[in-house]
Amino acid sequence: MAKPKVAFYWNASCGGCEEAVVDLAEDILKVVEAVDIIFWPVALDFKRSDIEAMDDGEIAVSFINGAIRTEEQEEMVKLLRRKSGLVVAFGSCAHIGGIPGLANFWNRDTIFERAYKEVPSVENPEGIFPRTETQLGNESLTLPEFHNTVRTLGQVIDVDYYLPGCAPPPESIMDAVTAILEGKLPEKGTVLAPDKSLCDTCPRTESKPEKISIKEIKRPHEITPDPEKCFLEEGIICLGPATRSGCGERCINANMPCRGCFGPITGVGDHGARSLSFIASILGLEDEKKMTEEDVQGLIDKIADPAGLFYMYSLPSSLLKRRKMV
Amino acid sequence: MQKRITIDPITRLEGHGKIEIFLDDAGDVKNAFFQIPELRGFEKFAEGRLVEEMPRITPKICGVCPTAHHMASGKCVDAVYGVEPPPAAKKIRELVNSAFMTEDHALHFFFLGGPDFVVGPTAPKAERNILGVLGKVGLEVGTQVIQMRKRLRNIITTIGGKVIHPVCNIPGGVSRGPTKEERDEFLKVGKDAVEFGLFSLEVFNDVVLGNKDYVDLIVGDIYKHKTYYMGLVDENNKVNLFDGKIRVVDPEGKEFAKFPVSDYLNHIAEHVEPWSYIKFPYLKKVGWKGFVDGKDSGVYRVSPLARLNAADGMATPLAQEQYEKMFETLGGKPAHNTLAWHWARLIEMLYAAERLVELASDDEILSDEIRRIPNNTPDEGMGVVEAPRGTLIHHYKTDKRGRVEKCNLIVATLGNSAAMCMSVEKAARGLIKGGRVDDGILNMVEMAFRAYDPCMACATHSLLNTPLIDVVLRRPDGEEIMRLFREDNGNIRKIEK
Numbered sequence: 037m038a039k040p041k042v043a044f045y046w047n048a049s050c051g052g053c054e055e056a057v058v059d060l061a062e063d064i065l066k067v068v069e070a071v072d073i074i075f076w077p078v079a080l081d082f083k084r085s086d087i088e089a090m091d092d093g094e095i096a097v098s099f100i101n102g103a104i105r106t107e108e109q110e111e112m113v114k115l116l117r118r119k120s121g122l123v124v125a126f127g128s129c130a131h132i133g134g135i136p137g138l139a140n141f142w143n144r145d146t147i148f149e150r151a152y153k154e155v156p157s158v159e160n161p162e163g164i165f166p167r168t169e170t171q172l173g174n175e176s177l178t179l180p181e182f183h184n185t186v187r188t189l190g191q192v193i194d195v196d197y198y199l200p201g202c203a204p205p206p207e208s209i210m211d212a213v214t215a216i217l218e219g220k221l222p223e224k225g226t227v228l229a230p231d232k233s234l235c236d237t238c239p240r241t242e243s244k245p246e247k248i249s250i251k252e253i254k255r256p257h258e259i260t261p262d263p264e265k266c267f268l269e270e271g272i273i274c275l276g277p278a279t280r281s282g283c284g285e286r287c288i289n290a291n292m293p294c295r296g297c298f299g300p301i302t303g304v305g306d307h308g309a310r311s312l313s314f315i316a317s318i319l320g321l322e323d324e325k326k327m328t329e330e331d332v333q334g335l336i337d338k339i340a341d342p343a344g345l346f347y348m349y350s351l352p353s354s355l356l357k358r359r360k361m362v
Numbered sequence: 363m364q365k366r367i368t369i370d371p372i373t374r375l376e377g378h379g380k381i382e383i384f385l386d387d388a389g390d391v392k393n394a395f396f397q398i399p400e401l402r403g404f405e406k407f408a409e410g411r412l413v414e415e416m417p418r419i420t421p422k423i424c425g426v427c428p429t430a431h432h433m434a435s436g437k438c439v440d441a442v443y444g445v446e447p448p449p450a451a452k453k454i455r456e457l458v459n460s461a462f463m464t465e466d467h468a469l470h471f472f473f474l475g476g477p478d479f480v481v482g483p484t485a486p487k488a489e490r491n492i493l494g495v496l497g498k499v500g501l502e503v504g505t506q507v508i509q510m511r512k513r514l515r516n517i518i519t520t521i522g523g524k525v526i527h528p529v530c531n532i533p534g535g536v537s538r539g540p541t542k543e544e545r546d547e548f549l550k551v552g553k554d555a556v557e558f559g560l561f562s563l564e565v566f567n568d569v570v571l572g573n574k575d576y577v578d579l580i581v582g583d584i585y586k587h588k589t590y591y592m593g594l595v596d597e598n599n600k601v602n603l604f605d606g607k608i609r610v611v612d613p614e615g616k617e618f619a620k621f622p623v624s625d626y627l628n629h630i631a632e633h634v635e636p637w638s639y640i641k642f643p644y645l646k647k648v649g650w651k652g653f654v655d656g657k658d659s660g661v662y663r664v665s666p667l668a669r670l671n672a673a674d675g676m677a678t679p680l681a682q683e684q685y686e687k688m689f690e691t692l693g694g695k696p697a698h699n700t701l702a703w704h705w706a707r708l709i710e711m712l713y714a715a716e717r718l719v720e721l722a723s724d725d726e727i728l729s730d731e732i733r734r735i736p737n738n739t740p741d742e743g744m745g746v747v748e749a750p751r752g753t754l755i756h757h758y759k760t761d762k763r764g765r766v767e768k769c770n771l772i773v774a775t776l777g778n779s780a781a782m783c784m785s786v787e788k789a790a791r792g793l794i795k796g797g798r799v800d801d802g803i804l805n806m807v808e809m810a811f812r813a814y815d816p817c818m819a820c821a822t823h824s825l826l827n828t829p830l831i832d833v834v835l836r837r838p839d840g841e842e843i844m845r846l847f848r849e850d851n852g853n854i855r856k857i858e859k
Contacts, residue, residue: 048400105400136402139403139407141409156757159646159650160634166637172384175366177382182401257439343410
């Protein structure tokens with residue numbers, strides 16, 4: 037029997053998701069035994085034309101990482117969707133937009149202006165920007181168009197499953213691959229990670245009081261947090277309550293709070309809004325009755341970058357998707 | 363009649379890379395372009411972010427060298443807050459960075475660039491990859507490479523939480539130090555890594571230096587550019603991958619500049635071209651003279667051989683021995699041979715492993731004092747480290763509440779961006795004559811950029827690495843004349859229309 041065909045592809049990403057696959061170490065040999073990797077531009081000698089020549093649905097599953105930032109990425113994922121039985125959005129950027137999604141606070145023009153003209157190291161008196169087409173005599177050099185807005189994979193094509201994380205841990209990659217190979221697939225649209233919040237699995241959950249109340253917001257470098265204690269209890273913003281578990285509590289183990297790379301728990305559409313409302317609900321809870329409006333406002337104002345903090349990984353998948361710019 | 367050769371896509375680039383070569387009437391190379399068709403805009407969307415989050419945001423620039431960004435950013439936020447981390451924190455950071463340097467350099471030699479030599483530039487394409495390397499050096503060694511890398515990466519996971527995108531650096535220090543047991547394990551891994559580094563150099567000695575054809579290739583003119591070189595040095599002008607001053611030597615090896623990172627804007631400028639999303643840094647005091655080498659051109663190079671050229675030696679004994687041997691073999695300093703980057707990379711790997719042992723042996727890393735709480739109002743700062751692929755600079759300016767107002771990044775691979783274009787063009791010029799292209803030429807052109815281990819080449823760290831290349835020869839009207847491509851088995855096929 038022919039082995040199932042599998043494709044890996046990347047978009048606006050960092051290569052960390054590819055590294056995560058390589059970090060399977062010896063296990064990658066098991067994967068290679070069980071499936072036929074027919075496309076992995078970073079690693080294998082197959083081209084877009086090979087994919088174009090395939091029958092629709094011929095690829096069993098495509099694992100696609102990265103957000104969608106350029107014209108070329110959009111074309112490729114549409115092609116892969118047509119040719120694939122299943123598409124798995126691999127990693128935070130494909131799932132919810134990821135860090136590159138923070139660019140939705142800006143647009144193409146402001147990004148170009150900064151990168152190619154304004155930064156103090158650039159010497160560009162003529163104001164040259166990269167162009168989709170540059171004419172050199174009779175010939176032209178082309179670049180793919182850079183979009184105004186970063187989109188998640190699910191906003192561009194139909195996605196069957198989501199494998200969250202920045203980057204997804206090797207164990208969850210192996211679990212997903214095994215589930216697909218054994219045909220033990222959950223309902224379409226499922227996020228392939230536990231349906232629990234990070235707080236439920238956090239090693240510090242024991243020390244978390246029944247009711248948390250933040251008296252004062254602290255930033256991670258402003259205090260020396262007790263490595264046994266819940267970050268929220270110490271006043272450090274942690275997105276654990278609104279974030280899905282399954283990461284292995286990796287940041288917590290390094291004594292740092294969660295920033296939400298696994299995205300929201302099931303049923304929550306807007307990760308940032310949920311995180312914000314949770315934090316707002318516990319701010320000054322203990323002395324709520326004694327506090328004036330100004331007191332509460334003062335507490336909230338201590339959060340200097342709420343949009344960036346609560347939507348660090350999920351801006352493109354939020355209700356607003358981006359900042360409105362004239 | 364002008365002809366055009368398109369190599370699209372080339373592999374071993376983060377995302378996508380493309381080479382365009384234009385031929386003149388005689389079919390010789392007129393010019394060549396190495397294009398990067400991608401941009402994500404970190405310098406813009408950093409604006410407004412809390413500066414202490416930058417060490418967690420900027421590693422996402424690159425998932426292969428996130429540790430380097432995490433370190434440069436950590437040092438930058440220290441500077442922004444004007445806080446000096448305690449000695450233990452600095453040592454813990456350098457320890458993590460040393461583990462990272464060792465595994466990253468090892469990976470390039472065995473998985474990426476090395477196959478061209480260990481298996482050979484003219485070997486069948488299907489063998490010119492990690493599997494071919496295993497065939498040459500044996501499966502046992504291959505398993506050892508995988509294991510070594512895993513153990514080194516576990517050091518990063520232990521302290522940094524995540525090996526892909528560590529999180530431990532904060533303004534004033536680190537969030538976590540090692541336990542005694544973890545330290546003992548780090549030391550064991552470090553000692554094995556030194557042995558592994560020596561073994562890797564032996565492989566290089568036997569397989570590469572023992573073969574006259576390879577040596578001819580390394581010292582030959584096709585892969586040579588006389589440029590300036592840049593790298594961090596310590597107070598004795600020895601290579602330092604973590605700290606020190608940035609030193610630049612001219613193409614004759616004379617010191618041209620030596621400056622702290624806070625002075626980088628007086629020395630480094632960036633040029634923009636309309637045909638690539640990548641920028642081209644150059645030495646400001648020499649000026650941008652185009653894609654040319656020599657003393658009058660501001661083009662400089664970074665990463666392993668550049669660092670060894672820019673320094674007076676190595677600070678650890680075993681690496682110093684190898685350093686002397688390399689320059690003696692190459693005919694003195696500075697060495698301009700692009701392919702010798704592979705050799706220099708292994709010497710640095712040995713150095714990083716030796717540093718790992720030194721740092722893991724230091725009891726200070728067990729200290730409880732691993733962070734200082736900043737007292738100053740945040741303002742502006744710069745941070746620098748040597749990433750595997752070159753000098754990496756982060757520069758942030760914040761408001762009084764520590765929100766980033768401006769961010770500028772000189773990313774390591776950028777330091778070689780102009781040189782990579784030149785190297786690709788020179789290799790193409792030297793190899794493509796009279797419009798003739800064959801399979802051997804394809805790999806030789808690829809070798810010109812592969813030596814630099816470009817960081818856009820993030821995820822090239824793969825087990826099954828076969829160069830992906832497709833060459834199309836077209837008439838000026840765009841009609842296809844000939845196509846060369848690699849088949850599944852790695853063989854090159856040529857179709858003439």
